[in-house]
Amino acid sequence: MSADDKRGDDKRGDDKPGAGKAGPDKLSIVVFSGDFDRVHYALVMxxxxxxxxxxxxxxxTMWAGRALERPLADGSPAWTRLKVSDGSLTAAEMDAGFKxxxxxxxDELLEACVALGVTVMVCEMGLKALGMDPDGLRPDxxxxxxxxxxxxxxxxxxxAMLFV
Incomplete structure (x- = not known):
């Protein structure tokens, strides 16, 4: 008996979905929160x-869609208007702290997601509910x-499906 057998580790057979892989075969993330730190972590995942x-x-969808709006008139990214969940910092301050x-x-995480082929969808209903125009989204x-x-x-x- 192997050490793995003694511990009772789950051994997946080759005929099972996800065999030989530790995680799900796909990750689908609903990004709902308009809090900067939550949207940031959805990008991390x-x-x-x-x-x-x-x-x-x-x-x-909904308030998270604001993170993907075109830059503001002063050139700053629209996500800088998002609030931070605990209210201690602005989104720009938190992002600078991360850097x-x-x-x-x-922006680094969003660019990486795009470059690596993450599919980005924006809910049509969420756009309508907030009066957002699809043409107002980031072109990049x-x-x-x-x-x-x-x-x-x-x-x-x-x-796996996550709701953030």
Whole structure:
């Protein structure tokens, strides 16, 4: 009997979904919160998963959609208007703190997600609910058209779905 058998570790057979892989076959993330730190962490999870060869779809809806708006008139990214969940800092201050500590910034993570092939969707209903125009989204982030039905059809039966 091996040490793994004694510990009762789960051994997946080659015939099972996800065999030989530690995580889900796909990650589908609903990004709902308009809090900077939560949207940032959704990007962290997406970048890590896709870098580990797990396909990812980010589905931005409601207030999170504001993170993908075009830059403001003064040139600053629209995500700088997002609030931080505990209210202690502004989004720009938190992002600068991440940079100073060597943590990926919002734009670095978003650029990595795009470069690595993460599918980015923005909920049509969420855009309408907040009076946002799809033409007002960042041009550097390719957005797949669709709504909730499209997102659910894109998800995998053996994948993971997260709500942020």
């Amino acid at each position: 997406a970048a890590a998963a896709v870098a580990s060869n797990t396909p990812v779809t980010l589905f931005f 100073a500590k060597g943590v990926g910034t919002f 982030v390719p957005v797949a058209k669709g709504g909730v039905v499209t997102f659910l059809a894109d998800a995998s039966r053996t994948g």
